[in-house]
Amino acid sequence: MNARKAIILTAAVALFFGVFFLFPVLMVLGEAFKDKGGGFTFAYVIQIFVNPVYLEGLWNALLLGVTSTFAALLIAFPLALLTHRYYFPLKGPLSALILVPLVLPPFVGAVGVKQMLGVKGALNAFLEKLGMMDPAAPVDWLGEGRFWGIVIMNALHLYPILYMNIAASLAHLDPAMEEAAQNLGCSPWRRLRRITMPLTMPGIFAGGAIVFIWSFTELGVPLVFDYSRVAPVQIYDGLKDLESNPFPYALVAVMLIISSAVFLLSKALLGRSKLGTAPRPKGRQSEKRLQGWKGWGLTAVFLGVFLLASLPHMGVILLSVATDWYGTILPEQFTGAHYDEALGHPLVVPSIQNSLLYASGAMLVDLVLGLAIAWVIVRSTIRGRALLDALVMLPLAVPGLVLAFGYLALSQEGRAFSFLVGANGNPALLLVMAYAVRRLPYVVRAAVAGLQQSNVTLEEAALSLGASPLRMMRRIALPLLAANLLAGGILAFAFAMLEVSDSLILAQQAEHFPITKAIYALLNTLGNGYELASALGVWAMVFLGISIVGAVSLAGKRGGLFRM
Amino acid sequence: MEAICADSVIKDFGEVRALDEVSLGIDPGELFFLLGGSGCGKTTLLRCIAGLEEPTSGRILFEGKDVTDLPTHKREAAMVFQSYALWPHMTVGQNIAFGLEERKVPRSEISDRVREALEMVQMPGFEDRGIDQMSGGQQQRVSLARALVVKPKCLLLDEPLSNLDAQLRLEMRSEIRRIVKENGLTGVYVTHDQAEALSMADRLAVMDQGKVQQVGSPEKVYRNPESSLVASFIGETNLLAARVKGLESGGLVAVETDAGNFSGRLTLEGWSPREGDEVAISVRPEAIRVTGGGGESQGEVLQTTYLGEIIQYRIRMRSGVEVQASEMNPRSVIEQGSGVSLEFHSEDVVVLRE
Known part of the structure; x- marks a missing residue:
């Protein structure tokens, strides 16, 4: 690729990024440090740390982030190590299946958890039946343990990110590294601590940073659990009086600074270690085939993790087909009526249409941008490629909440983004852009991995045989990249379908609601709102489960999707 | 008594038979070569000796003792890997000290032995270097030092020179032979390079399709090949x-x-x-x-x-x-x-x- 084209492409991408990412983020930061007269002030940010309510919210968010990350690591590391070491029955389908929880919206799952752990929920009904609890004085599990409920939801939702990163680190490990330790007298347990763990640190840090930022800024789950003393919910609640209240800005700025610090720290730790340069394996299979009960035991472990992670969603499925589920272990009677009713509800069908529209729009934007960026990063030699590479990864460090907030402020009458708001307050373009910017890193990573794997000489051969650059792209490069691009695109699409913070904040009128906001609205509806929300949630999950399994089987083995 | 003995060793990988009833004996203090084309089973045999691969049937004996079921880390057979397998998160000194630490050698003795090992491979004073700061030839020497420092009963080398350039390869040939002989080690060396085998080996085994075709000194195998396969493979x-x-x-x-x-x-x-x-x-x-x-x-x-x-x-x-x-x-x-x-x-x- 010649330098001029690369520079033009880079400039175009940088412009897009500047307008739709850096600008809103910096605007939020700016507002947080601007006093009423427009001068610079630290007062609001200091107020966050002085005001006990905000301080508690921030502290709770931090605690949620840290504990959720460790809990996810506790699930992910053993799983990754076991898949790396052993072969067991049904390994192929199971290692795809344990990634599914990532697209089961935790926000929907929380509804199921409430159904099971509520005062009149399944667990209490079960305990009463066993005679272990007095029906007159039931335990309010969620009232007592909301914090841990959120941690568990986050960990069970996000562990696949860590799992994929650690698995990729392990796959890049030369088996001889472990064999050498064994050969020099190291027992298997000590080898894990001295060799395997340190060498997988890049994967742990990369995945851990994403999981931390995600759960630190998670809005949907605390909202459904009515856990209001946490910063993201406080920000959401503060949106109503945004004009008069500068504190949401300050809170958002503090969260942004913490997230970016964690992201940069993990990058710095990774950058200093030379672990990325470890030699690649020489193709020797290091998996050990486990026979008999040991093999099936591992199968059971993997299946168990999946079942545990999808338990909340099973609750949702049950709820969606229950006539009445109150104070009993399982629903007494079943019905398909909620599905019919849901399809007739004014919120449901339009929300599915809206989500499909927004998500496909975002996917298209991501595919075009992702391919262009990956091309510059891998195939050009212009200076600043590394910077571009780092820049497009930044959305991973910026909480969705921050961006949504910036978009909301900028789309007000007379502000820079008001042109994106369609007639009658239609947020379609806003949402497409917001979704696209936040999912761009995944598509770029997928395309970069694909380009790196496909040898540049294959493209050069086509050019030397007389194909024009465009024809070469169409006939050689794109077909070779197809699987990676498809995988990245499907992932971007799936995440956009489930996106919570942008959707909740940017869609204002019922006719423009995407699925997630429609579910949230139904949850707050009296009557059979819960059942209808569940039915809609099930529709969404079935759809997403299919797309993620497709994406993983296309390119998941190569592992590059969630690398930073 | 033979230092290392393979007794009717069979190794199957699924449907593929990598080793087909291999039996051979290696004498103490001898530098023994396993020579053959790719896929002949030579590396599999070495890994069975090291304990990194478990034979499907047959036995491996060290000094007459059956070690078939002994895990790698208890075998005292140090291996030099084709990719060197130097751990990038440790310095040269830490890499070499690793085996001594696992053997609970006292701290004070460790630093002396690491220094000696580096002198042995002619890289004195490299203790604090990082792995990625060294050339391929230096990495090769460090991986040799890491195996030697634990004073193993035998040294196993898996195509140790295949990643070096031609000049360095010539240099390391005599270097490795010198080190093995000076330390009185029994060495098993896997290669596909017949010049390496002829110039370095005390005895060699030519392998093909999981079987040992012929065993003998380089002169004997070169002058008196017993099959057309051996005759055309060597020279x-x-x-x-x-x-x-x-x-x-x-x-x-x-x-x-x-x-x-x-x-x-x-x-x-x-x-x-x-x-x-x-x-x-x-x-x-x-x-x-x-x-x-x-x-x-x-x-x-x-x-x-x-x-x-x-x-x-x-x-x-x-x-x-x-x-x-x-x-x-x-x-x-x-x-x-x-x-x-x-x-x-x-x-x-x-x-x-x-």
Whole structure:
């Protein structure tokens, strides 16, 4: 690729990024440090740390982030190590299946958890039946343990990110590294601590940073659990009086600074270690085939993790087909009526249409941008490629909440983004852009991995045989990249379908609601709102489960999707 | 007693049989080579000896003791890996100290032994370097030092020189042999490079398709190959189809081929061909003397390759068979197209079972 084209492409991408990412983020930061007269002030940010309510919210968010990350690591590391070491029955389908929880919206799952752990929920009904609890004085599990409920939801939702990163680190490990330790007298347990763990640190840090930022800024789950003393919910609640209240800005700025610090720290730790340069394996299979009960035991472990992670969603499925589920272990009677009713509800069908529209729009934007960026990063030699590479990864460090907030402020009458708001307050373009910017890193990573794997000489051969650059792209490069691009695109699409913070904040009128906001609205509806929300949630999950399994089987083995 | 012994070792990977009843013994203090093409089972055999691979059946013995079920880390057989396998999160010194720490050697002794090991591989003072700061040759030396420092009973080397450039490879050949001999180690060395095996080995085993084809000293295997496979794998040779005409005195066998009638010797013990048997003969190119012009020529020079110290001829015999011949220290060059006659000593002709 010649330098001029690369520079033009880079400039175009940088412009897009500047307008739709850096600008809103910096605007939020700016507002947080601007006093009423427009001068610079630290007062609001200091107020966050002085005001006990905000301080508690921030502290709770931090605690949620840290504990959720460790809990996810506790699930992910053993799983990754076991898949790396052993072969067991049904390994192929199971290692795809344990990634599914990532697209089961935790926000929907929380509804199921409430159904099971509520005062009149399944667990209490079960305990009463066993005679272990007095029906007159039931335990309010969620009232007592909301914090841990959120941690568990986050960990069970996000562990696949860590799992994929650690698995990729392990796959890049030369088996001889472990064999050498064994050969020099190291027992298997000590080898894990001295060799395997340190060498997988890049994967742990990369995945851990994403999981931390995600759960630190998670809005949907605390909202459904009515856990209001946490910063993201406080920000959401503060949106109503945004004009008069500068504190949401300050809170958002503090969260942004913490997230970016964690992201940069993990990058710095990774950058200093030379672990990325470890030699690649020489193709020797290091998996050990486990026979008999040991093999099936591992199968059971993997299946168990999946079942545990999808338990909340099973609750949702049950709820969606229950006539009445109150104070009993399982629903007494079943019905398909909620599905019919849901399809007739004014919120449901339009929300599915809206989500499909927004998500496909975002996917298209991501595919075009992702391919262009990956091309510059891998195939050009212009200076600043590394910077571009780092820049497009930044959305991973910026909480969705921050961006949504910036978009909301900028789309007000007379502000820079008001042109994106369609007639009658239609947020379609806003949402497409917001979704696209936040999912761009995944598509770029997928395309970069694909380009790196496909040898540049294959493209050069086509050019030397007389194909024009465009024809070469169409006939050689794109077909070779197809699987990676498809995988990245499907992932971007799936995440956009489930996106919570942008959707909740940017869609204002019922006719423009995407699925997630429609579910949230139904949850707050009296009557059979819960059942209808569940039915809609099930529709969404079935759809997403299919797309993620497709994406993983296309390119998941190569592992590059969630690398930073 | 043999230092290392493989007893009818079979190793299957699924449907594929990588080792097919391999038995061999390696003497104490000997540098033993496993030589063969890729996929012949040589690395699998080495990994079975190291304990990194479990034989499907058969036994591995160290000094007469059965170690088949002993895990790698208790075998005291230190391995040097093809990729070096130096841990990037540790310095050179930490890499070398690793095995000593696992053996609970006192701190004070560790630093002395690490220093000695680095001196042994001629890299004194490299303790604090990072792995990625070193060239391939230096990494090779460090991985050797890491294996040597634990004073293993035997040293296992898996194609240790295959990632080095040609010059360095020559240098390391004598270096590795020196180190093994100075330390009185039993060494097992896997390679596909016959020059490496011939120049370094005390004895070598030629392997093919999971079987040991022949074991012996380099001279013995080169001079007396027992099969056409070994003859053509080690060095270059002319293999010609032949028919036995009869037995001659001194154990020689008379054969006729498309390139003429010869007599040659037998190498395979316990085999004596009968008249009319279809056999093969092997003649090394350097054993053939080419004389040009004069008298009745037996063939014609198709191609002449001049390499300075040596000249190679490709010759087509009257019958159409092609023969390679080479002459050391050539004083004159026979032009392409000239008629030539070939001479060779029956000592240099080996008769092989088809």
